[in-house]
Amino acid sequence: MKIWFDILTPKQIMFFKPAISILQTQGHEVLCTSRNYREANELSRLMGLNxxxxxxxxxxxxxxxxFQSSKxxxxxxxxxxxFSPDLVISFSSPEASRVSFGLGINHIGFNDSPHAEAVARLTxxxxxxxxxxxVIPISAWKKYGISSxxxxxxKGLDPVAWLSRDIDETTFRLNGRKRPRVGKDFEFLKGLKIDHSRKTILIRLEESKAAYISNKNLRVRPLDLVDFVVNNFADNxxxxxLCRYPDQIxxxxxxFRNKAIVLRQVVDGVKLLRNIDIFVGAGGTMTAESxxxxxxTISIAPIQFYIDDYLRKIGLVIQASSPLQIDxxxxxxxxxxxxxxxxxxxAARILNKMEDPIEKLVKYVSTIDKK
Structure with missing residues (x-):
């Protein structure tokens, strides 16, 4: 079977890479497309994904x-x-949706972000x-015109797709179960000019150019909290x-000149998370990874996410909306x-119980292939 993957973000690279490898091993012909986008371009090279x-x-x-979407x-x-694929797989790519619909090709889409209304309505x-x-109710999707x-x-979150496979680096096995590996990679930190002898706080900025951010009133202004963290914790x-765009960098x-390390290069996010002490996230994916x-893990997300709500409910994320709370x-x-x-x-106990979405995808593709 010929399969087209449209892969647009760093998360999607991490998510789909194992599926692509499995499907190619099974004999499927795979075409992977993307767009020019700094983080995705550099991470794909880092991960060896063509x-x-x-x-x-x-x-x-x-x-x-x-304009860019139309082009x-x-x-x-x-x-x-x-290429004439038999199947299209994307993380709700608007362009893949329009092309697959126009050419009459079945399209499997993943999505964990019903709050991203523009993308959802288009895909x-x-x-x-x-x-x-x-953890996302089907009712959250039905309003966009899809049936139950x-x-x-x-029964899991998207990062399970890559965290569950990163056993050598991220985890070790104890009594048959995966456990987080402890200890810092001093060489990795040295390469980023990070002092391994000090406690580290990693801050991930928000997806400021996404329609679901730029078009809405925000419950939290993440930069105000980032200012507070840097100004009050940088001494010790x-x-x-970690930014998303060149202008953010x-x-x-x-x-924050001389107060914080602003990473200019794209790095392996999982490896970076393994080597820090506390994570403060204004987005979704890296918060879930952490x-x-x-x-x-502290969330300073500017809008409400189903995934954040779930992680707070099970005690793996705490929401902070004021300087007093984050302090x-x-x-x-x-x-x-x-x-x-x-x-x-x-976290180790919860991760071990989660279902792998890639296994679910590969199993579903196999049922299509037999028809």
């Missing part, structure tokens, strides 16, 4: 988003028509099947800031080693 770059990221401007659809239509109604974590029998749920800890480098790796949480995590160990153990 992507055909078609089109560009539209940025934050609505006209630019429309990309036209280019993809020619390429995909020639969900056109999917053959939608795969989604079971088209939604396939899995190492603050690392420029702005943060000027704003939580499932058992790191003390108290950081001091507690920095001082209470026993609490950090308890969090790590709780």
């Amino acid at each position: 992507l055909l770059m078609i089109g560009n990221h539209g940025g934050s401007d609505l006209y630019d988003k429309l 990309r659809i036209m280019k993809l239509a020619k390429i995909i028509s020639k 969900i109604p056109l999917l053959t099947k939608l795969f989604s974590p079971s 029998n088209q939604v396939i749920q899995y 800890t190492t603050i690392i800031i 420029t702005e943060m480098s000027k704003r 939580a499932l790796l058992g790191k003390p 108290k949480l950081l001091k507690s995590f920095l001082d209470d080693e026993q609490e950090c160990i308890l969090i790590q153990n709780r």
